[in-house]
Amino acid sequence: MPNHIEHLVRQLTLDEKIALLAGADAWHTVAIPRLGIPAIKVTDGPNGARGVSRNGIHTSACFPIGVAMGATWNPALVRQIGEALAEETKDKGAHILLAPTVNIHRSPLAGRNFECFSEDPYLTGVMAAAYITGLQSRGVGACIKHFVCNDSEFERFSISSDVGERPLREIYLRPFEMAIKQAKPWSLMSAYNRINGVWASENRRLLVEILKGEWQFDGLVMSDWYGTYSARATHNGLDLEMPGPARWLNREHVLAALERGDLRESDLDDKVYRLLRTIERVGGFANPTPAIEQANDRPEHRTLIRRAGVESIVLLKNEGRILPLNPSQGQSIAVIGANAHWAAIMGGGSSEVAPHYVVTPLQGIRARAGEQCVVDYAIGTPIFRRLPNIDPAWVRIPASDRPGVQLDYYTDLDFGGEPVRTDTLTTLEASWFGDRIEYLNLTTFAAKLSCELLPPHTGHYHIGMSCVGQARVWLDGELVLDRWEKELMDGNEQRQTIALETGRRHRLVVEFRWPTPGNWRAVQVGLWPEREDDPIAEAVELAARSHVAIVFAGLTKEWESEGFDRIDMELPGRQNELIRRVAAVNPRTIVVLNAGSPVHMPWIDEVAAVIQAWYGGQEAGNAIADVLFGDADPGGRLPTTFPKRLADNPAYINYPGENGHVLYGEGLFVGYRYYDRKGIEPLFPFGFGLSYTEFSYDRLQLSAPMMRPDETITVSVDVTNIGDRPGMEVVQLYIHDRVARLMRPDKELKGFAKVTLQPGETTTVTFTIDRQALSYYDPAVPGWIAEPGTFTVLVGRSVADIRLKASFELVAEG
Known part of the structure; x- marks a missing residue:
């Protein structure tokens, strides 16, 4: 331990030591100015560095998701991604990136599978070590998470993952052990759940005996956000409670633990040592002045994201070598599917970032196909759970020609007085996390989102509003959607039909308020044109007159997200019907799947080619086009088994759990280990992927x-x-x-x-x-x-x- 850190610990008062055991707010640790101890800042990952705001105040580079990184099977590339993410983290004035996620793909339905590398502990451990090494080589701390057995979202704040000792060691702890011993992450995040009945954030056997004892982990152990549940967290291995202010690692509970003898003073000092050591490692003492957040759209990061996307794409089927396409042949190409136009580039939840830009698959294909090919588009079938965000090209700042939505904040819940802050959004969606609103130090607030709407077509539209909070929508001065007196945590979408005229600037205003303290608030307004015809029939007609049909199918962050699991492996909406009807009229049908985990493919024998493209980040469209047209070989291999049906999955009988417990009854036989032992043929096995060569x-x-x-x-x-x-x-x-x-x-x-x-x-x-x-x-x-x-x-x-x-x-x- 550096002498100056020992000296600081000796100088700290007991109250100051206790103050350091929890965050100051959602993203910062506590500073002790008297002794020159600065606060350090953390930010969410793993496929980007978001910064404080979820509303795109400062945009970020969006990299391919964790399972896509796993699908590259390329640790050197993942290390480069870690290095780039370090630069991105510094752009947000942060010192620690809350990543990587190294939990295991136990079931295809787990909501955060897309964040995790693989079903295999060895592949996961190698990738995690590479990611951490790259990140920390540039002076930014990694926070490996979620320790441990946080392998589903069902009842995630209370479920007990009941797992035997061998699978715990060989499957679930193993990637953490590998990464910690090989890459030495500077911090670790405990999970929300219980393990064999004991909360992860106060699990002495895991945090003290194994992590800090057997593995000699010398970093900082922080809780997941609001993932502490009792005063036992004071003396069972947790070093930092997040977010702040403290709920359990506070003066009352720490003093009581010291008085009882549950917590020794030397253990308290060890917690402080670990925090100060982390501050030292990330350069906090050397550069104590907080850096302001900024957005830097680096060309080299664009190139890296595109390359990573290419290396993650898995070619699952290529009958008759229909791929790669040859643009010089002057083909007519039908591009079909919602995900071709509204690119699915990341999953939902804490890993979301506001990207610098997005290249959609349709844009990527059109750019690569060139003038010799005719590329036409049809949606085929919408797959939205909520109405999609209003196209940014349709909105203008009020009384201007500048694109965007004006966001005004008020301290008065009825919008009295002048706004206390004004920001600009790209569309009518905003969310806020933490006990206090970023930049404003407000626990309660009102917000007004205003824009002028320029619809491209005259007609009827469906407008929808969902919110966590209270909100209402005004169109040209008329109240069209109203949840002003509703319960705060509803979240369901309310819809209405409205008439819009092209050439007219419609004034659209969303009023939102949050009258009580809380940690999650959100509002979103979507718009969708009303149509009487069948959009699948339109897509089928387009496919029938085209040389090749490329159907983009899969999921989105509305279907794969932190906070909930999928209910089945089916494609949402009428996507299976769309694929089958397109394939029936065009034998040269290619399916591109955007999904972070396996989906059911009942049409697999009816299409010529299938590509698994995951969620590829902001360059997804270009990466997909690179593979479709043969500018690059599909470099990905499956990091997880794709079963033929959900019932074949080893966790099927015990998933998701009941009465507060989920039994890991498959034991060691997770993923391919199970299919091998049972002799069950999957749809596509672990490690599978075709190439354009042999x-x-x-x-x-x-x-x-x-x-x-x-x-x-x-x-x-x-x-x-x-x-x-x-x-x-x-x-x-x-x-x-x-x-x-x-x-x-x-x-x-x-x-x-x-x-x-x-x-x-x-x-x-x-x-x-x-x-x-x-x-x-x-x-x-x-x-x-x-x-x-x-x-x-x-x-x-x-x-x-x-x-x-x-x-x-x-x-x-x-």
Whole structure:
């Protein structure tokens, strides 16, 4: 410990030490000006750095989501993303990015699967370590989360994840352990849920015995926001309660814990040490003056986001090699689907950012297709849960020609007096998080969102309003939607039909108020033209007269989000019908899926090609076009199994839980481990992904026929591009323990490498197998055991496409 930090701890009064145990507000720690201890700032991630405001006051770069990063199978690329995110975090005046999310894809329905890397602990751990290393190499702290078994959103503030010791160690703790030992994150976030009945934020066994004891984690343990539940959090491993002000790690409870002897003074000092050490690591002492938030749209980040999008895209089917498309052939291309025009670039919840810009798939395709191709668009079917935001091109600041919506804040709940602040939004949607409104230090407030609306067509429109709070909408002075006296937490959408005229500037005003203290408030007004015809019929007609039809289907942040799980694997609305009807009239139908987790594909045999594009960030449209037109090989491989049906999933019987508990009854057999053992064929296996070229695997060699526990074995394999195009390949190594004292999965991922090869090019890929790669956790010891015996090395393109095998012996020590 640096001497100056020890000196600071000795100088702090007891009250000052206690004050440091909770945040000052939603995003800052407490400062102690008397001793020169500055506040540091945290901000949400993981696919961008948002800053304080959720309303786009300062826009951010939006990167591909966590599962897309996992689908790249490229740790070097993910490290570069971490480095870029460090710059983005500094742009928001923050010191710690609340990322990465390393929870496990236990079920396809989990609402935050899109944030997490994989169903596999090894792939997750490698990616998390790369992300953290990149971030912290630029002086920004990572906050690895959510520790642990926060693998669904159902009753997330109270559910107990009941999990056995072996799966806890081998599946759910393992990626945290790998990342902590390899990359040493400077902070960690506890989960909302309970683990085997004990809240994560006060789970002494996890936070003290395992994390800080066994793993020697020397960073800061903070709670998830409002994720503390009792005074037991004072003395069971939590260092920082967020957000502030304190609810449980306050003077009353800490003094009581000290008096009872539950909390020793040395334990209190350790908490303070950890915070001060974190401030030191992120440069807080060296640069104590808070930096102002800003938006920097960096060209190099644009390029990186596009590349990451390309490397994440998984080609699932390519019948007759319909892909890549050749724009020089002068094709007519039908682009169909809501997600082609309203790009789904991220999931919902705390990971959302306001992007600098968005390239939609339709824009990306049109830009790449060029003048020789005719690209036409039809929505096919809307998939909105709420009416979509008003197109920013339709709104103007009142009495001006500037695009945008004027947002005025008032301290008077009835809009008396002058506004105390004015901001500009892009559309009629705003939300606020925290006990006090950003920039204003207000617990209660009123807001007025005003714009002039320029509709492109005369006719009837559906207007909808949803809010958490109280709101009403005025159109040209007439009240059209009213929830001014309704309950605050309703959130349901109210709709009305209105008439709009093109060429007329309609005055639209939304009044919103929040009269009581709280931590989440929101209002959104959407607009959608009324139409009498069937939009699917329009799309089918377009597809029938086009050379190729590209249907964009999937989910959006309204269907995949923090706060709730999906109810099934189905595509919302009439998307399955749309795909089938388009495919029936055009045999060259390509489906592009925007989703952060698997969806049911009953039409899979009826379409020519399927691409899994995830949520690709602000450059999603360009990345998709790069792959569709063959400017890049589809570089992604599945980081999670796609089952044929939901009932095949190993967590199915025990999901989502009941009476406050969810049993992790599948034990070790999560994801591909289960499908392998049960002999259930998934729709697409873990690690799967096609290329525009072909690869051969030859000359699998081991450096020795046997190894001792303190030794390693090197595995090498030659991989050749035997096709006529450059391509990316992910070489995957699995281990099989032939005979074990305890039950083990048939295959476990223990190595992978991504290579790019020119036609005819061969490269030798090498892996190193050590004791840990062969070990399992035995609760009877307790500890990790590498049991002597025969192990098989399996190398291939996916867990179901093993090309080469070899065996070696692990011999006993001595």
